[in-house]
Amino acid sequence: MPRDTEFTKIATHYRQLIQDGTLSPGDRMPSMTEAAKEFQVTVTTVNRAYRMLKSEGLTVPKPGIGTVVAARPNVAVTGAARLGRLERTGNTRAPGESSSQHWSGLRSVADPVIADLLDVELHDEIVIRRRVHHREGGPSTFDSSYIHARALGSVGELLSEGPMERWWQELYKERTGQEVTSSPERRTARIISQTELDALGIEMPADRTAAVLVVVNVFHDEEGPLEVWEDVYPPGAWQVDEA
Template identity: 25%
Template sequence: MTTTGFAKAGGTPPAPLYAAIKQHICDAVRDGTLKPGDRVASEAELVEQFGVSRMTANRALRELQSAGVIVRRAGSGSFIAEPRPIGQMIEIRNIADEVRERGHAYRARVIQNVEERASGDMAALLEVPAGTRLFHSIIVHHEAEFPIQLEERFVLASIAPDYGAMDFTQATPNEYLTQIAPLERVEHRVSATMPDERTRTMLALVDSEPVLRMTRRTWSRGRLVSHAWLTHPGTRFELSAAFSLDD
């Protein structure tokens, strides 16, 4: 590694040194210079290499760890994290089950789960009159303490009357809704975008890291039940689908 790229082009002020180190390592991951399992420079090596303080080097590594880019092993050093989780685009699976199947601990942080009245925009998305009772939940799903999905969901109260009282640290919305409103139809739309500051903070994203956002609507018994935005860190998640074609 070199110190190239610390100052931004066009005469703009350089990025903070800790952010420049983070960006340098993330760029190395993206271009394949660093691969999963590769050792990352230690704090002492970063201090010497980039001419920064130990505190600056430590902050860069801590934030890379929080973002899931690296893992730090006591007595061994820091290493590029293993390949990204793969989510199934067509099959609707419970995220907690996916995480546990990969051998990792699952944890949910519930930001809110409140009752609201549908605004004009949300009423249109859910195909109901404005003012209809809804539940609005925001949950951050974690894998091995790393945030891997921000779920923001609107649910019709008439279909899921107990949704607002559920403890979603114990069971996911997917688990609850599957039980009371069996899936009949699912609509997906996926896009890549840059996150706002709120999303960046909730998912512990590094600077300039994009996200993959899935919009999901689900129906049960002929009625639209929920509208959800499922947002994943772009560098730590990918979607896959497999199907067979009849001859």
């Protein structure tokens, strides 16, 4: 392995352990000497990896202990990261993470961007599922899934209230035999809506606005676009690539 990638491999290893909940907020990170021995690299290389994790807000120094995992209320966990965790652990949620305000329904699509991404006509009916994820005791993301209506033929549970026991795409793949693939994540920023403010528990004067980070994943099957998954983060949140 080229020397300039050794530290990124170490950072990725610990980033995934933190993301998956194997390392929780407050847990002590291995000392640089311990990590150097485990990965068979120099302490200098480990130091570069640890500096990267610190710059991402994932770890903090703690006097008398060393480096510990940080509480991360402002670090965005993206849809791709959740899917990566699902593949590694069988769960999209980290330990201690929860969700609320689940809603699902069949509605006409009013957003031309969503209609275009799903390759449907404006005002066609689609399935919409929404929920709020909570981390560190407060709302961390407002998530919306915009799903092509043809998915209902195989996964009628999409219109059920509350969280599904399994991710709906797994059921879809089992029942149809089709593969589902994801396009690269799209990241943008826009002004937060009142619906999103309410869902995230944010109070803001009527004469003020705030920008939010929005991350979009688009999934396709053999027939075309199947789902648009949109994650909206509170003002001030920033993303770490944790997939």
